[in-house]
Amino acid sequence: MSKRQLAVWLQKAPWTVALARQVWRLGQPKFSAGAVGVVFNEAGCVLLVEHVFHPYAPWGLPGGWVDRHESPAETVRRELHEELGLVVEVGPVLVAETNYPNHLDLAYLCYATGVIGRLSRELLAWEWYNINALPKLQPFHALAITRAIAFRSQTS
Numbered sequence: 001m002s003k004r005q006l007a008v009w010l011q012k013a014p015w016t017v018a019l020a021r022q023v024w025r026l027g028q029p030k031f032s033a034g035a036v037g038v039v040f041n042e043a044g045c046v047l048l049v050e051h052v053f054h055p056y057a058p059w060g061l062p063g064g065w066v067d068r069h070e071s072p073a074e075t076v077r078r079e080l081h082e083e084l085g086l087v088v089e090v091g092p093v094l095v096a097e098t099n100y101p102n103h104l105d106l107a108y109l110c111y112a113t114g115v116i117g118r119l120s121r122e123l124l125a126w127e128w129y130n131i132n133a134l135p136k137l138q139p140f141h142a143l144a145i146t147r148a149i150a151f152r153s154q155t156s
Helices: 003-012 015-026 072-084 139-155
Strands: 032-039 046-051 063-065 088-100 103-112 123-129
Touching: 003 123, 032 046, 032 072, 032 088, 032 139, 063 072, 072 088, 072 103, 072 123, 088 139, 103 139
Parallel strands: 032 103
Antiparallel strands: 032 063, 046 123, 088 103
């Protein structure tokens, strides 16, 4: 089964991801955390990736789960490199929320210091999106982008 076929199947049966998440949580610490990075290019477009395992809103910010003994900022740096081959400098926290029970999500403003070099197995595609033409996003990702835009306008 190809990545695209798996993504289409998951979009038709999104409950399987929710079930897998519940099973996964059984072996996790009391609290888990995820971290994403908001990266803009020189034209002011935001980097989004199409995830295989996000059936409700496939497009979103790059990032992932915080590993044991890893800071969320290190997670963002590691995940962007693993997923895209992209080296980033991690900037300020834009937003932190608990959208799921016992799970914390953090979003950081990031600055690319390299170029996108590859695509991991977890992703179908990547694209630079105009901030006025974003696809359907998870609410946390949309909020992170909104905060990043506000932060950038205050500091420029």
